[in-house]
Amino acid sequence: MILKFLLFINFFMVIYGKIYDCTFDGTVYLMTEEIAFFETTNYPNLMDTNDFNNNCNLKFALNKTVDIENVHPLVYVVFTEITLTESKKTIIIKDALNFSLFTNFKNQSTAQKGFIIFDDWRESCPLESIARIEPFEFKDDSEILYIQSTYDERTFYRSSPCLWQFSAPSGFGFKFVVETWNASNLTFLTVRNKTDIIMNRDQWMQVYLTKDQSDKIQRMEFQAYVTVVQKIYPTTELQCERIKNENQALWTMDRTKGYGKNDYCIYLLIIPPKTNILVNVKAMVVEKGVDYIYGERFVAGHIYIYSPTVFIIEGNETEQNIIWEFVSDGSYEASGFEVIFTETNLTSLSSTPSGETDSSTDSADNKTTSVFENLTSPLTPETFKYGKNN
16 A cells, blocks of 8 residues: 555645655645654754744644544554653544644653554554555655554453554565553464564564453553664764763763664773772663663673663773673664763772672762763662672
8 A cells, every 4th residue: 555645735735655844834634544654853853842832833634525424533643752861652542633743841852753644443453444454565664653452542442353464665674563562361462474484574564463352451452663674774883972071981972963773883991990980871762672782891791771770880900891882773763872981999989898889888989970960960770780790
């Protein structure tokens, strides 16, 4: 199925394969079972609140030719919004004939992207109307679809199984990420393609969710997102910032512009002898569970970081080196990361029993006022230790 976008100015016009910029000054009129994608200008670059409020005038409405006396569509909107400190997904399901872009963050710079559809298959699973009978055809990796087990947000009722089919353009495979799984033991999720391999490079994929008729518990059973990624892709080195000041180092990026697809950034941390390093990952606005920071010692152990956290790298008598790398995949883009490394000389630490370090003492005694504190508001992450031999 070819995606069609119906635009109404002074006449009707059909536009194929378009992602609407939020600064489009007008109303996009859609038929039922037509989907439109939208995003802020130069996503994931952040827009300040005034810029968003003054310039993001994009609106969507149901085409006036739709017979709403016999057809009763609901509007289904999903968009992800990022700031310097967080990422928020908004799902809107309601009886409405129009939708205007808005921001959830009134006093922060933001960027957002998402989709909208006026769906008259309201008793079916979301987006089955465009993906059950014929596969939904992804145009490229800028399109991300969110599917779930029901439109009913009050009782979460569904009467039948869910079935979605997708096709990818040449040179692309699928990325399928399950975010919610609260189904009964008698409910099954099956992902198939022509070669019966879930993580596939095929250009067709089917997602099938069975229905346990004996299950009466009211909750959302299943939520996931689907997109396509390039099979062969170039990687790009980010222009990250590495700033050293006294006993601290800041490793970050231009977070107002964010990171792109298949980006990476490397930082070499050199730990002097007899020195502990307090690692404060103050911000990780990335694709959850997919994009990450990876730290690897030359001698022992490694660690993956997916979210804000604080931990200690324990020093010893010799110099240590750790290579840190930020890695993104080929779909989701966001505002990125900020890490502060603080050196503490072992001779200045309070003595403790041999081989032990009290975590509460660590978090208090090693708390250092950051020279970079004004860059972002600190979060309250979990504190743990990254031991010598981990």
